[in-house]
Amino acid sequence: MKHYSFEEWLQYVNDEVNENTKEELENHLYSCDQCLDQYLIAVEASESSLPILSDISDFTDLVMAEVSKQKPVVPDTVRNLNTMSMVPSVPDTKMTNMKKKPFYQQAVFHYLLAAAATLLLTFSGVFQSLAAYANSIEKPQIQEKKPSVTEGVINKTFAWMDSLEKKEANKK
Template structure:
């Protein structure tokens, strides 16, 4: 098995290898513990040489971008936001909801939807299918017959 040199692992850690070499080295890491140790050392070394992250500088840049927005942009955004909120609030009022429900009821009644539903229910109730005995009724009948048998036998024994 051929091992990869420390210098090559440094190139890998700094992302200075072509894609095919990177894949080859990654596959090699799965199989070789000594190379894994070298790779970990290279990553530590590479990590100590990276520049510090400047959080304040990034925050300042973001604040500058925000302040560079013109006042008209802010006003347009605010009015769009308020308009959307106002439209949403109109449909959440109980009076508007009641009026919509009443309107839908009148519409459905005038088109005859409710009458056709009641006709279907009446047809179902008047169908000639014999009513089925429920499980509870069958169990109750069997229990009563057993109790009657037991009573009859106890009377005969006396």
């Protein structure tokens, strides 16, 4: 990436460059932080040569009046999407010549379709049967628990040991 010197940025600030160079420098500022710092230093250096505004609020009002006269134009897909231009407001012939969308392509149609489907499913009982099915799955199935072989052996061993202890207790 090519970086521009402080002198080049100073010439840009003082408006001493041609239009092609000006556009190139402006586009470069979007992608290079180092040159942006140089540009800001050049603006500060030439700040004393800028005109002094006697009435700041009047200047602001004039700028805002000019801005309100202009409207942003969305760039065509053929042009670079990063560039936006401001043009004076003119009647947009594209919008007036454009066909209105069919009803089935509008958002209202989709909302109505969703509402109708919801009402149909509600009144037909689909949601109720779905809820009953979910409840049946959620409840655990009650089954007799059969002890495992290991548990049976352990239980018989403890029973045998308890019987031995009782016999010993009866002998005493």
